[in-house]
Amino acid sequence: KRDTFMEAYNGINENFTQVFFELADGHGELILENPNDPFAGGMTLHAQPKGKNILRLEAMSGGEKSLTALAFIIAIQGYRPAPFYVFDEVDQNLDGWNVERVAERVEKSAKVAQFIVISLRKPMLEQSDRIIGVTQLEGNTSITGVKSP
Amino acid sequence: KRDTFMEAYNGINENFTQVFFELADGHGELILENPNDPFAGGMTLHAQPKGKNILRLEAMSGGEKSLTALAFIIAIQGYRPAPFYVFDEVDQNLDGWNVERVAERVEKSAKVAQFIVISLRKPMLEQSDRIIGVTQLEGNTSITGVKSP
Amino acid sequence: MFIKEIEFVNFKSFGKRVKIPFYEGFTAISGPNGSGKSNIIDGILFALGLSGSKTMRAEKLTDLIFNDAKSKQPEFAQVTITFDNSDRKAPVEADEFEISRKIKQTKSGYYSYFYFNGKAVSLTEVHELLGKAGVTPEGYNVVMQGDISQITAKMSPTERRKIIDEIA
Amino acid sequence: MFIKEIEFVNFKSFGKRVKIPFYEGFTAISGPNGSGKSNIIDGILFALGLSGSKTMRAEKLTDLIFNDAKSKQPEFAQVTITFDNSDRKAPVEADEFEISRKIKQTKSGYYSYFYFNGKAVSLTEVHELLGKAGVTPEGYNVVMQGDISQITAKMSPTERRKIIDEIA
Numbered sequence: 251k252r253d254t255f256m257e258a259y260n261g262i263n264e265n266f267t268q269v270f271f272e273l274a275d276g277h278g279e280l281i282l283e284n285p286n287d288p289f290a291g292g293m294t295l296h297a298q299p300k301g302k303n304i305l306r307l308e309a310m311s312g313g314e315k316s317l318t319a320l321a322f323i324i325a326i327q328g329y330r331p332a333p334f335y336v337f338d339e340v341d342q343n344l345d346g347w348n349v350e351r352v353a354e355r356v357e358k359s360a361k362v363a364q365f366i367v368i369s370l371r372k373p374m375l376e377q378s379d380r381i382i383g384v385t386q387l388e389g390n391t392s393i394t395g396v397k398s399p
Numbered sequence: 400k401r402d403t404f405m406e407a408y409n410g411i412n413e414n415f416t417q418v419f420f421e422l423a424d425g426h427g428e429l430i431l432e433n434p435n436d437p438f439a440g441g442m443t444l445h446a447q448p449k450g451k452n453i454l455r456l457e458a459m460s461g462g463e464k465s466l467t468a469l470a471f472i473i474a475i476q477g478y479r480p481a482p483f484y485v486f487d488e489v490d491q492n493l494d495g496w497n498v499e500r501v502a503e504r505v506e507k508s509a510k511v512a513q514f515i516v517i518s519l520r521k522p523m524l525e526q527s528d529r530i531i532g533v534t535q536l537e538g539n540t541s542i543t544g545v546k547s548p
Numbered sequence: 549m550f551i552k553e554i555e556f557v558n559f560k561s562f563g564k565r566v567k568i569p570f571y572e573g574f575t576a577i578s579g580p581n582g583s584g585k586s587n588i589i590d591g592i593l594f595a596l597g598l599s600g601s602k603t604m605r606a607e608k609l610t611d612l613i614f615n616d617a618k619s620k621q622p623e624f625a626q627v628t629i630t631f632d633n634s635d636r637k638a639p640v641e642a643d644e645f646e647i648s649r650k651i652k653q654t655k656s657g658y659y660s661y662f663y664f665n666g667k668a669v670s671l672t673e674v675h676e677l678l679g680k681a682g683v684t685p686e687g688y689n690v691v692m693q694g695d696i697s698q699i700t701a702k703m704s705p706t707e708r709r710k711i712i713d714e715i716a
Numbered sequence: 717m718f719i720k721e722i723e724f725v726n727f728k729s730f731g732k733r734v735k736i737p738f739y740e741g742f743t744a745i746s747g748p749n750g751s752g753k754s755n756i757i758d759g760i761l762f763a764l765g766l767s768g769s770k771t772m773r774a775e776k777l778t779d780l781i782f783n784d785a786k787s788k789q790p791e792f793a794q795v796t797i798t799f800d801n802s803d804r805k806a807p808v809e810a811d812e813f814e815i816s817r818k819i820k821q822t823k824s825g826y827y828s829y830f831y832f833n834g835k836a837v838s839l840t841e842v843h844e845l846l847g848k849a850g851v852t853p854e855g856y857n858v859v860m861q862g863d864i865s866q867i868t869a870k871m872s873p874t875e876r877r878k879i880i881d882e883i884a
């Protein structure tokens with residue numbers, strides 16, 4: 251039990267470091283509170299954006315929290331992929347530059363799994379393979395079509 | 400006491416209807432649970448975007464909730480203005496068209512009170528009188544300058 | 549395995565029968581505020597039994613049935629998801645399969661049925677099938693609107709560690 | 717009355733002495749994620765005593781003192797707001813006045829001081845002065861990041877009605 255846990259933890263931690271570097275140019279790590287007996291403690295996420303000291307999750311800015319959470323989700327996907335991912339405006343806290351970086355990273359992950367991403371931000375829509383348009387009339391939702399960005 | 404309450408309530412309710420119409424083309428109203436004895440009950444916000452039926456606040460979309468909250472804050476400002484207002488990314492849930500409408504409404508309100516608005520969205524920045532740029536280097540925040548949009 | 553099509557019938561703001569095609573790779577969904585984008589995700593969670601009614605912005609399941617306060621409210625709502633399974637990721641011997649859920653309003657309350665290729669099944673059977681394909685009931689693969697900056701910040705260290713437990 | 721300038725000294729990510737000019741009308745603030753935009757608002761809340769430490773993303777007030785884990789942490793942090801009062805909206809006989817707050821770390825804890833034009837005053841005096849100018853301690857005129865879609869949805873009907881009570 252401890253071995254299978256440690257195998258998953260090491261795999262996801264390696265991915266997290268890799269993805270956080272790609273998204274935020276920084277150093278990220280998953281830290282076990284009790285490495286000898288992982289089930290006796292919890293796990294925290296350490297993230298250090300470029301040029302800063304290690305941040306407590308609570309002290310991060312809205313954008314930094316979103317990037318850290320996305321890096322964690324994508325790190326899990328790398329170790330144990332689900333067939334599909336659905337993201338609802340995960341880019342709402344991000345500045346234009348970070349939206350682009352996340353969009354590129356999603357495009358990369360979308361080679362091995364289906365990604366359905368709701369977004370209002372141009373850099374995200376432009377990076378997608380296709381855009382499904384949604385509208386409503388008199389309270390009735392319908393699809394306006396499927397177009398290439 | 401009831402009279403001063405009702406005077407404030409009527410004034411703010413009138414403003415809310417007006418601003419919600421400007422922001423969302425819809426009909427908005429503040430409803431007292433107990434109009435005869437307002438202090439015995441609470442108050443709900445009814446908002447009916449164009450073409451839809453009256454929405455419960457919880458059933459609204461992220462953007463609709465933001466517009467309703469902004470209309471309420473601006474309605475209060477119209478009745479009892481504070482000297483300054485500070486908004487931190489209030490446009491993060493809004494589509495491009497609604498960002499523009501809120502920006503125009505803020506510009507209008509900014510004739511009688513100071514508005515300081517943090518935003519990552521172009522339509523909001525373009526509508527402002529000036530933009531203060533912020534950056535950080537080695538974890539140190541500094542101002543890059545003040546420019547006209 | 550991927551979602552190939554979703555059909556909504558009287559589900560939230562889908563007042564008619566609406567079919568939406570989906571594809572492999574990276575598909576974006578966009579549209580004005582309040583147009584029904586998040587309702588599509590609520591439909592996925594509903595059909596696959598991935599969450600309770602609290603995350604679908606409904607107080608009770610029957611709030612999910614289309615209601616425009618003009619015409620008589622329909623008696624039922626249904627969401628059907630067609631999966632492409634040509635890679636056999638799900639333990640089903642077919643290139644495609646359907647998972648569907650229907651809720652029906654009655655005088656005394658409501659009924660909720662799950663279907664697999666048209667045959668009534670239980671929520672547990674749906675979870676078992678999806679679990680083998682890598683879709684866990686907690687659904688870490690679905691991020692609801694507004695949750696992204698809360699996911700890591702709001703969880704306790706133990707809750708975070710438990711995510712790894714489940715994956716291991 | 718409006719905010720004319722804010723000076724930050726060792727407050728959160730302002731490691732040096734930084735002065736930011738402000739103006740009447742509509743001023744936008746923009747910059748990359750994590751650059752320190754929300755920290756400006758935290759500085760306003762801090763200096764005017766408009767909130768407890770919980771909304772400044774700090775566990776304790778001393779978390780607000782600049783700390784880059786490289787050099788020795790300064791002993792104090794201070795934020796000073798200069799108001800233009802030429803319209804005499806605040807009951808002060810001057811075209812300008814300053815409200816400032818300083819926290820100082822000591823071995824046994826910390827001290828927190830409020831100043832009005834350089835003279836030490838209490839939090840209650842600051843609230844009284846601001847209240848007369850239309851700035852209430854609950855601060856409906858300040859919307860923190862992420863709060864906008866919660867403000868009306870998360871409040872109870874009684875809390876919403878209480879807002880009108882205060883204004884009346």
Ligand SMILES: Nc1ncnc2c1ncn2[C@@H]1O[C@H](COP(=O)(O)OP(=O)(O)OP(=O)(O)O)[C@@H](O)[C@H]1O
Pocket residue numbers: 389451454458459460461462463492559560561562579580581582583584585586587588611612613614615616693
């Ligand atoms: N049972 C129902 N019947 C009819 N309409 C409903 C029902 N439940 C929810 N709605 C409508 O769905 C709309 C919200 O849709 P949704 O949350 O999907 O919007 P969205 O496209 O995600 O918008 P945003 O960009 O603001 O997030 C609301 O306006 C609400 O009126």
Ligand SMILES: Nc1ncnc2c1ncn2[C@@H]1O[C@H](COP(=O)(O)OP(=O)(O)OP(=O)(O)O)[C@@H](O)[C@H]1O
Pocket residue numbers: 302305309310311312313314343538727728729730747748749750751752753754755756779780781782783784861
């Ligand atoms: N006491 C402190 N000393 C040094 N840096 C701090 C301190 N407290 C917070 N910070 C830093 O401030 C940064 C967050 O700044 P802030 O929340 O203002 O960013 P922001 O510009 O609002 O970003 P976003 O656009 O993502 O919301 C964090 O990276 C954190 O490291």
Ligand SMILES: [Mg+2]
Pocket residue numbers: 460461462585586587693
């Ligand atoms: Mg939505």
Ligand SMILES: [Mg+2]
Pocket residue numbers: 311312313753754755861
């Ligand atoms: Mg911020």
